[in-house]
Amino acid sequence: MTMGLIRELTLLLSPKFLPLRRFGDGEFRLLDVGCGNHSASKTKTLFKNCLYYGLDRDNYNNTTEDYNLMEEFYRVDLESGSLAGVPNGFFDAIIMSHVIEHLHDGLAAILMLSSKLKPGGIIYVEFPSVRSLGLPSMPGTLHFCDDTTHIRLYDVKEVVNTLLTKGLKIVKAGTRRNVMRIAITPFAFVYLKYVRRRPYATAFWDILGFASFVFAQKNTESGVTEPA
Secondary structure: OHHHHHHHHHHHOOOOOHHHHHHOOOOEEEEEEOOOOOHHHHHHHHOOOEEEEEEEOOOOOOOHHHHHOOOEEEEOOOOOOOOOOOOOOOEEEEEEEOOHHHOOOHHHHHHHHHOOEEEEEEEEEEEEOHHHHHOOOOOOOOOHHHOOOOOOOOOHHHHHHHHHOOOEEEEEEEEOOOHHHHHOHHHHHHHHHHHOOOOOHHHHHHHHOOEEEEEEEEOOOOOOOOOO
């Protein structure tokens, strides 16, 4: 019971994982785009029956154990590489969290990746909001330009319209405001800055509206012809 409660609290504090709760303890195929920082291990801890596939242009803070948990790792640069090796209509879910802001044409990447979803499959895209341009600089990125690898700012409407052209239904979109994370903002700040001694900007993301998100589902019969 204690482990179940910890798992539920972890899910509630992890916005990118919340859409995956619909799968419960069942088996599902997940494509995690931008799968660094031990994402495979974190995901498999929460969803033990998840068939995890990772996609990234390089190894970013992952261990051999992380890669061993993956069904497959696709090493692809979304700026110049091909997704031909990633099967179409294959995945139940795609997560693309804080990736498109590092791409010159993140919308093209979203278009290509949406073809990889099964009918009924879901996609969650998260990225810095326009609002982030008005936030102060802080270690860990609170202002869009704090991260020098950010090269383009996207708006919710253009991401939504990109997915609509592929026949997806928008389930929810807007500014990320996780109530649980807002409630623990002061504690998260103290923990990150003084206990972990790590960049602490993420403690303020939800209360200040740093990130935008789009959560969409592919229609069972979209009427859109997918590329071969």
